[in-house]
Amino acid sequence: MVSEEKAKKLDDLLISYMTYLDEFIQLKENLSTLMKSGHWNLGRARYSMGSIAVSHFKYPDYMTCSYLLSLNQENSTTKISKYTPDLTNNNTSANKSSSSLRSRKNIKSDDNKHDSKLIQEIMDSVVSKKEEDDEYEDDEDDEEFAKKMNLAKHPINWFGVLVPPTLRQAQKDFTSAMDATLHLANIVLKMQEIQRVYKLEQSSI
């Protein structure tokens, strides 16, 4: 005989599971729409630039992922969120000697400093992930690598300098699609956790 309390708990779990399922289905439809638009714009860009211009032949030798994720543990559920490197220290050190109001002629050089700090941050994260890679000792290699990493940082530049607006729109569509998949992944994790708890509660009856 199932107690009323246990039955209510199982019902609550099932209701929240169905709520997440509804959200999952809506997000999938949203993802389909975004990807459809992305493919359409990619096709249009390929039509104007040429089929080889927007293809795997243009992928560079090195790529740096700018869409990084961080995993957090909350109670017994894992949560995935977008990782943004902390650049506040770099920013303060770059602007240490300058006042809060920058003169116009110094903005460009400050931006270059900021960009090079960002490249350094990304390089550090790549180096820390692959600690056994010992090929960064030569200074010239570092500079060459930094140039390639700068290119790798902006994927739109792989396909040329003056790219059509359709390619930029495709990039926006797929970036939104990535945000949707991130949200989807978190929904799936929550559903898996509810499934686990539900099975546990059911087996204890």
Add this chain to the structure above:
Amino acid sequence: MAEKRVQDNALVAVIADEDTITGFLLAGVGHKDKKRQENFLLVDNKTSQARIEQAFRDFTTKREDIAIVLISQKIADDIRHLLNDYDKVIPTILEIPSKDHPYDPSKDSIMSKVKRMTGTE
């Protein structure tokens, strides 16, 4: 309840056709280091099923820096046996539509798990 950070700098892996890969690479998902280790597999009509299975196993078991694996549903159908046996939490597997094959919820592994849980299967 406080959140505990488990891992930073995790990547998204993609197993899909050229257009889908190009799109997600434009979004900044691609990663290729000096050892030519990539976080994506471009699948065309010459790619063998063994290659796809190997890539799936690499992304889900060998590599520890992948948090999400995106796989086109058409390609997922070819390695359905691996997806049905997959029971890890991280990396999370998500089936995505491709240019030529729209998303079919009846084939999604998540939906089949839902059916099993609700007893409709």
